[in-house]
Amino acid sequence: MDEVRDPFGTVMRGARMPVVIADAKVIDQPIIFANDAFLALTGYRRDEVIGRNCRFLQGPLTDPEQVARLRQAIGAGEEISVELLNYRKDGSTFWNRLYVSPVADEAGGIIYFFGSQSDVSDKKTAELSLIRSSEGLRTDIDTRTRELERALEQKTTLLHEVDHRVKNNLQLISSLLLLQSRRTEDERTRLALRSMLERVSAVATVHRRLFQSDDLERFDVAEFLRDLTSDLAASAGRDDIRIRLDLEHVAVPAAQAAPLALVANELICNALKHAFPAGREGRIDVTTRQVEDRFLMTIADDGVGRATGRPAGFGTTIVQLLSQQLRGRLEITDTQPGVKVVVTVPVSTPA
Ligand SMILES: Cc1cc2nc3c(=O)[nH]c(=O)nc-3n(C[C@H](O)[C@H](O)[C@H](O)COP(=O)(O)O)c2cc1C
Ligand SMILES: Nc1ncnc2c1ncn2[C@@H]1O[C@H](COP(=O)(O)OP(=O)(O)O)[C@@H](O)[C@H]1O
Ligand SMILES: [Mg+2]
Missing domain, CATH: 3.30.450.20 (PAS domain)
Known part of the structure; x- marks a missing residue:
């Protein structure tokens, strides 16, 4: 054709x-x-x-x-x-x-x-190699994820090991202080040793709280204060002092935990020990708040108030030093009745 x-x-x-x-x-x-x-x-x-x-x-x-x-x-x-x-x-x-x-x-x-x-060989080959390389990538990611999980497991195990040792050591220090205080005849020395024992206990409580929580980097001040006040109230043995807690959950970086705990310990101890001489009943208010990037802790009592002219003790020195270390502000007010202390600390967010 x-x-x-x-x-x-x-x-x-x-x-x-x-x-x-x-x-x-x-x-x-x-x-x-x-x-x-x-x-x-x-x-x-x-x-x-x-x-x-x-x-x-x-x-x-x-x-x-x-x-x-x-x-x-x-x-x-x-x-x-x-x-x-x-x-x-x-x-x-x-x-x-x-x-x-x-x-x-x-x-x-x-x-x-x-x-x-x-x-369409060119297109198909490109498609197949894309699939292969993405499969390879996925295997790489899986392997890497497994490695990281293993590393994390090791890190957690290590932390628990360290935690265990620190706890034992704090316990050892507490026992030493307790033994020494029992053997001390001098009343003032005995009280000083007791105070040290309380401080070590406060740090031990911080430590326990930190390692009990899922987040090792943040410290919940509210949870801690709940533990601390019940410990202190129990050892003070004063049913006639009512403790009211108004605690907003505030997480601070772990590095701020121990100093904050020691400050709280001093202030609550002061209220328990000095505000209510035998026979006087009253209340202690412990409040936490987060205001923007600042953490506020208030400890207020309706007791006898600070006697004017009395020299500040070692406790006050500790509170001042640690507030400084935390770049915080300390505000003490005579509320008549009682004393109100407000601690304001900037809460830096950990990177
Ligand atoms: C017009 C026409 C063209 C076809 N061209 C191809 C082709 O290029 N390559 C191919 O593998 N199969 C081609 N086939 C398909 C096979 O001829 C057959 O139909 C297919 O293999 C399914 O039947 P079977 O299972 O009996 O083999 C074509 C079929 C027809 C009707
Ligand atoms: N909440 C309070 N109520 C009454 N007095 C207080 C209060 N806090 C502190 N004080 C007085 O201030 C003094 C100094 O306190 P501090 O520096 O903590 O030393 P210490 O507690 O070892 O005496 C106390 O001895 C006490 O007289
Ligand atoms: Mg004190």
Whole structure:
């Protein structure tokens, strides 16, 4: 047929896109037409493909699932597009984006299948290597996560070990102070030793609280003050002093915990020991608040008040030194009755 009488054939034969036509009326759809581009793509001669079903392009690594999709669509007379691995005559492979569609005659019966192939190996290879590298990345991340989990476990174990030793050592110091205070005849020395014992206990309580909490970096002052006041009230043995707690949860950096605890200890001890001489009942209010980036702790009593002219004791020195260390402010007011002390400390957020 010449080009004028068969323009479609001419176009198909010369098209840059590989094209085949299979006979739908003959069993197993043999190829009745293949253009030069198809031959160039697959490496076969025309006489090697005409009369055969196109499955000769498939090989051991062709995905059977995609072949099944083709079989199903062709059997149902539907068009389909798949991507599958095909083999050239020389055995080399390429990724084939295949489009197959039925062609019907005027009566509606399917007479041909039209197929067109395109080599999408570059795209497919890039896709596959992307999948592989993301899988590799995921394995790397999994490995790294496991390593970090192990490191964290080790760190936690170590912290607990250290915690245990510190607790034992604090206990040892407390025992020494207790023994010494029991053996001391001099009343003033005995009281001083008792005060030291209370300070060590306060630090021990901080320590226990810090390591009991999930967060080793933050210290909840409210929880601590609850423990401390009940310990101090118990050892003071004064049922006639009512202690009221109004504690807002304030988490401070762990580094601020011990100094804050010691300050609280001094102030609550003072109220318990000095504000209510035997026979005088009263109350002590302990309040915590967070105001913006500052932490406020108030300890107020309605006792006898600070006698003017009395020299500040060691407790006051401790409170002043530690407030300074915390870059905090100390405000002591004679409330008549009683004394009110407000400690304001900037709460730095740990990085
Ligand atoms: C027109 C036409 C073109 C086709 N072209 C290809 C092709 O390029 N590569 C391929 O692997 N299969 C191709 N096939 C699909 C196979 O010929 C066959 O239909 C498929 O393997 C499913 O049938 P089977 O499970 O009996 O093999 C084509 C099918 C038709 C009808
Ligand atoms: N809340 C208070 N109520 C009455 N007096 C207080 C109060 N706090 C402190 N004082 C008085 O201030 C003195 C100094 O206190 P402090 O420096 O803590 O030393 P210490 O408690 O060892 O005596 C106390 O001895 C006490 O007389
Ligand atoms: Mg004191």
